[in-house]
Amino acid sequence: MLEHALDHVPDLASRHALLTYLVVGLSALLEAIPVVGTVFPGSMLIVGLSALASSGTLNPLSLVISAFVGAIAGDGLSFWIGCHYQSRIARIWPISRYPDWLNRAKSLFSRHGGKSVFTARFVQGPRAFVPLVAGMSQMPAGRFYLANIASALIWAPSHVLVGVIVGTSLQVLEQIGGRLALLAGLVAALAWAILWISRRILLPYGKYALSSAQKGVMHRTTMPTTWAGQCLARVVRSISGMRTLTIGALMVVLECLWLFSDLLEDLVTDDSLVQANQAVFHALQTLRSQWGDSAMLVITEMGDGFVTTSLTLAITAWFLIKRSWYSAAYWVIAVGGAALFTPGIKAWVQWPRPTANLYSGWELFSFPSGHATINTVLYGFLAYLIARSSPARWHRWIIGTAYLIIFMIAFSRLYLGAHWFADVVAGMSLGTAWVILLALLHHRSEIKKPGVKGLILVFLITLAITWPYHVSQQLDHDRSRYTPELSVQKSTWSDWLNGKTLDIPAKRIDLAGETEEQLVLQWAGDLSLLSNALERGGWQVDTPWSLHNTLAWLDPNTSEALFPILPRLNDGRPAALSASANVAGEPTRRVVLQVWPTLFRLVGACGPAKVPLWTGSLRLQEHTSILGLIALEKDREDASYSQPALFKAIKDDPDLEVRQLIRNNSFDILAGYPRGLQPCGDA
Numbered sequence: 001m002l003e004h005a006l007d008h009v010p011d012l013a014s015r016h017a018l019l020t021y022l023v024v025g026l027s028a029l030l031e032a033i034p035v036v037g038t039v040f041p042g043s044m045l046i047v048g049l050s051a052l053a054s055s056g057t058l059n060p061l062s063l064v065i066s067a068f069v070g071a072i073a074g075d076g077l078s079f080w081i082g083c084h085y086q087s088r089i090a091r092i093w094p095i096s097r098y099p100d101w102l103n104r105a106k107s108l109f110s111r112h113g114g115k116s117v118f119t120a121r122f123v124q125g126p127r128a129f130v131p132l133v134a135g136m137s138q139m140p141a142g143r144f145y146l147a148n149i150a151s152a153l154i155w156a157p158s159h160v161l162v163g164v165i166v167g168t169s170l171q172v173l174e175q176i177g178g179r180l181a182l183l184a185g186l187v188a189a190l191a192w193a194i195l196w197i198s199r200r201i202l203l204p205y206g207k208y209a210l211s212s213a214q215k216g217v218m219h220r221t222t223m224p225t226t227w228a229g230q231c232l233a234r235v236v237r238s239i240s241g242m243r244t245l246t247i248g249a250l251m252v253v254l255e256c257l258w259l260f261s262d263l264l265e266d267l268v269t270d271d272s273l274v275q276a277n278q279a280v281f282h283a284l285q286t287l288r289s290q291w292g293d294s295a296m297l298v299i300t301e302m303g304d305g306f307v308t309t310s311l312t313l314a315i316t317a318w319f320l321i322k323r324s325w326y327s328a329a330y331w332v333i334a335v336g337g338a339a340l341f342t343p344g345i346k347a348w349v350q351w352p353r354p355t356a357n358l359y360s361g362w363e364l365f366s367f368p369s370g371h372a373t374i375n376t377v378l379y380g381f382l383a384y385l386i387a388r389s390s391p392a393r394w395h396r397w398i399i400g401t402a403y404l405i406i407f408m409i410a411f412s413r414l415y416l417g418a419h420w421f422a423d424v425v426a427g428m429s430l431g432t433a434w435v436i437l438l439a440l441l442h443h444r445s446e447i448k449k450p451g452v453k454g455l456i457l458v459f460l461i462t463l464a465i466t467w468p469y470h471v472s473q474q475l476d477h478d479r480s481r482y483t484p485e486l487s488v489q490k491s492t493w494s495d496w497l498n499g500k501t502l503d504i505p506a507k508r509i510d511l512a513g514e515t516e517e518q519l520v521l522q523w524a525g526d527l528s529l530l531s532n533a534l535e536r537g538g539w540q541v542d543t544p545w546s547l548h549n550t551l552a553w554l555d556p557n558t559s560e561a562l563f564p565i566l567p568r569l570n571d572g573r574p575a576a577l578s579a580s581a582n583v584a585g586e587p588t589r590r591v592v593l594q595v596w597p598t599l600f601r602l603v604g605a606c607g608p609a610k611v612p613l614w615t616g617s618l619r620l621q622e623h624t625s626i627l628g629l630i631a632l633e634k635d636r637e638d639a640s641y642s643q644p645a646l647f648k649a650i651k652d653d654p655d656l657e658v659r660q661l662i663r664n665n666s667f668d669i670l671a672g673y674p675r676g677l678q679p680c681g682d683a
Contacts, residue, residue, distance in 0.1 A: 036128070301467070307463070316332055319331060533652075
């Protein structure tokens with residue numbers, strides 16, 4: 001349903017192009033308004049809408065002009081406000097609520113003068129306040145607009161170009177597999193949304209909100225009149241000396257523990273969460289593909305016991321060498337404690353995994369996720385130790401990187417069907433509470449801070465050695481473990497050659513479940529024999545990826561024959577053979593053959609007991625260019641009319657046999673096989 005909704009976005013933007021250009025201009029304008037520009041994701045909107053230009057829906061030049069005009073107008077409006085109100089603006093709401101941002105902009109302007117108007121447009125945060133400060137400082141309008149226009153001339157085209165490149169990349173990915181593109185977009189969107197909310201809303205406003213709430217509670221408990229009020233007053237007085245962030249951390253711990261217990265209660269009582277688990281599980285299973293599986297297996301193996309144990313031991317050794325006894329003890333307690341209480345909870349709850357027979361012993365059970373819990377603790381506590389010894393300006397990046405690793409590992413468990421959604425959320429909640437509690441205790445226990453550079457180096461070297469090694473040893477085993485089992489079907493040679501309908505789709509099925517081009521070839525037996533026959537017939541088989549043909553995408557004048565064939569999936573499986581043939585007199589066009597495996601095996605041949613059956617399609621491709629800079633391949637029409645050329649290539653080979661089968665009285669299917677596999681009768 002989500003993919004169908006996204007399919008309507010380009011059409012909607014095309015029918016309301018003027019409105020789309022207006023949104024781009026307003027986004028650029030709002031990014032330059034003080035306070036509003038600090039929280040409004042204008043750049044993301046501009047990049048996202050510019051991505052539609054890659055499909056021809058919007059005009060890239062019009063997008064650049066809209067962003068350019070909006071950027072100049074936004075900075076100009078901010079400059080005018082500063083000129084009009086001058087120093088009084090600092091006392092006017094909402095500027096008065098954020099004196100730190102205004103002071104940072106003043107400091108930047110005082111150090112760099114007019115140059116800061118140019119550079120601030122490319123710096124998140126000050127960009128919305130520097131034009132205001134320039135107006136407050138009575139900067140000459142001519143100098144201001146010179147810097148304003150010059151920066152907009154770079155800022156607007158760069159944002160639109162990034163969007164076009166992103167859109168082009170997604171178009172290529174969509175040709176490879178719609179669900180793979182949706183999966184990549186979903187993961188990126190979720191990661192970006194949480195990072196954006198954390199950095200732009202929770203971190204800037206959370207401390208102020210927490211401080212205000214603390215003052216409000218203390219005010220309300222100054223004169224309690226009830227027994228409950230008196231108890232609350234004692235608690236408030238006991239924590240009144242604590243720092244606001246400490247109180248906030250304890251509140252987060254309580255929230256995480258509450259969330260964990262609530263999830264556990266819902267599972268035990270068979271609440272609606274069980275249905276939600278099923279919905280998330282089935283939704284992610286529909287996004288699975290062979291390439292997606294490989295990527296997620298590599299990520300999930302980053303969180304496996306071999307890697308986490310190696311990291312734990314290496315970092316413990318580093319702390320001991322540096323004589324950081326408290327840090328070594330807390331580190332072992334953090335990771336070791338998570339590794340101990342997670343299986344204990346699993347054995348107690350005994351909640352089955354969504355996919356049976358993945359593991360044995362206590363690992364048969366899924367709640368909470370061990371990968372999510374242990375890696376939240378490992379990377380969370382490591383981020384705390386690194387951030388504690390790092391400058392404050394790096395804290396958000398350190399924590400953001402740790403979050404991204406934890407999120408990707410947790411998501412991989414959901415994608416692979418190893419855990420329910422509740423398992424992962426519970427594991428991350430429990431791990432977060434454990435990290436914060438230990439971090440608070442560690443912070444109050446040890447003053448000595450070990451060298452952060454050495455700690456980071458030990459972490460990176462250990463990860464760089466153990467992760468790739470573990471992947472090389474475990475990937476094939478895990479691929480067979482997590483791959484859903486498919487049932488192989490048998491058919492006789494006589495049924496196949498007599499044109500009886502096998503349960504093979506007539507058209508290729510993409511990852512969205514939609515039917516694409518017709519499947520016009522069925523091949524039985526060794527696929528390399530077909531590949532050799534095509535090469536002898538003048539086809540170009542399996543063009544390998546290289547630096548040369550990759551760079552060809554940047555030259556719109558490159559002949560179509562030089563481009564590698566983009567891989568495509570049929571029912572979630574990649575092509576086992578790809579070949580192309582030139583179209584006479586049309587250098588920008590080619591016919592592409594791709595062949596995929598099926599679940600059918602033919603029996604009753606004079607040879608192997610079970611002969612694999614393959615199916616293939618023909619497409620006519622033409623390459624076009626975007627902005628005269630980037631080449632993009634597009635399917636123009638079904639190329640089933642090129643069957644005679646394919647038929648001839650197979651027929652001319654003395655070792656191969658080919659026939660034409662009529663299917664459902666609609667179109668011919670070429671049925672090919674080696675002559676040595678002549679049918680001997682039904683089995």
